Amino acid sequence: MKLSLGPLLYYWSRDDVFAFYEAAAAWPVDVVYLGETVCSRRHTLRLPDWFDLADKLAAAGKEVVLASQALIESESDLKALRKIAGNGKHGVEANDFGAVRLLHEQGVPFVAGPTLNAYNPDTLALLHELGARRWVPPVEMPEQMLRAMPVPAGMATELFAYGRLPLAFSARCFTARHYNLQKDDCRFKCLDHPDGLDLRSREGEPFLTLNGIQTQSAKVYNLAPRIDALRAAGVAVLRLSPQSRHMDKVVESFRSLLDGAATDAAQAMARYMPAEACDGYWLGRPGLEHRPDL
């Protein structure tokens, strides 16, 4: 199994982004996803900056994939999408069927991202026919469903295995809303929340994480203790979603587990996680549950 570093879902300063990927070049990950997938207003890095980073990480021996934005709203979003699809050098993750159309037209093989909603064999086969060489199941897909999916020959499965779960996208920016700002004048408040903004129930229980127009789980999905099951389900790549601190430790923990370390290494990860673990989705249960007993 390989490890991938998923696209950075948060908004960080330019220096922090560069520092993060400079470090990542030396981490034991095989694949690195780059690009802004959440909000088109974020601009500490412009497309040419991402392309430069892509070249650097490729030169460091990583498979680089440029990820496209999940929610496309405007002509400028489409312009960026066309540049990514036509970059001519690096792989592309399609996170919207508009991206699939462009990539298919240009005959570019691609990764079918988790928001394409491939829930069944027919849709997966169609994506394969259109040029997908790898696919990421919807994050809510349970083990049982994944095992029942006949994956076409020549197509690999990559699973979201670590990080706060991206659960929803909206036209509205919830971070701006929290600060009583409109999205068009958001003052880039996401910069103040490098791991998102905690949303709790009225009795103080962490529930969700606000990340601009994206809503994430408060808990950290972590399938590290289940690597044998993931392998048995035919998963070829484990996606680790970036967080602002200790990402190197998270990557190392997964790598050591893949290399055969005892599973208590998975439990030892708790100190590197920004919140409690959950694993309900994999078990076909409510996503927020954590059931190490099952």
Place this chain on the structure above:
Amino acid sequence: MSARLDLVCPAGSLPALKAAVDHGADAVYLGFKDNTNARNFGGLNFDDRSLPEGVAYAHARGRKVLLALNTYPQPGAVERWQRAVDRAAEFGLDAVILADPGLMAYAAKTHPELRLHLSVQGSATSYEAINFYRERFGIQRAVLPRVLSLAQVEAVAQHTEVELELFGFGGLCVMVEGRCLLSSYATGDSPNTCGVCSPAHAVRWQQTPKGLESRLNGVLLDRYADGEKAGYPTLCKGRFEVQGETYYALEEPTSLNTLELLPEMARLGIAAVKIEGRQRSPAYVAQVTQVWRAAIDAVKRAAQDYQVMPAWHQQLDKVSEGSMHTLGAYYRPWK
């Protein structure tokens, strides 16, 4: 462009279908009694006896019937969705509303004469995405997610020959439809796979010394003071705490109402306006259909003279969620 603006109304039952038809719907949309549609609620929807009766009732009056098959088929059960498409063709439905590309491929191949609409659950927000479904499966219409401003809708309309259908009124999804897993995160059941959001089986109401509490699978969604109106605990419309402040962090319990945008929708050549609410009563459907019929007729008669009548708002307020209205994303500052 000409003002099409077909009025598409919800039919969760045969009486609701008749109410919609009798009060002026151009089309009704409905689903089967299972998880092939996104309103998979107990006591709702149609079976092989009520469906032909409903189709006959509508067709006898020159109205159309659209079948929502807008959840995502899953391995081992794909046939359930495919048989539903077959039944739609057999019963003479005027179109099927689909979200899943695999199912669209089946429908296009097996029933080439059957009209295909792209469901809002397909999350297509750009003309590139809509044209993908057009080229591959020949879809005739796309229902747009409630995330685009009207200017963005216009840009989509200019770059596709696919008819566009917009939501006009009813419960408001604040998230992109088809891309929201909040419900399964809390309860295990998602709109995509189970056809439900914040399902009733996971809801608990409890009177406590602090007030009436609503919980979804144990998660406190809201707490109401005495005299405060308590709505159905839809997850995104609860009150939560962010940095010490308690408020409707995602969205207020409010309804979408775009009556005032009708002339603009007509100018853009929007094919149809959709009313949400298959889970609502026949009385609700009658009331809302009546108002929207009057409004659409007024726009078609003379768009330049169109004004939203205060009586329309009063009638709609009586049946709306939380008695509050919003233009949603169509009005950019909402975002």
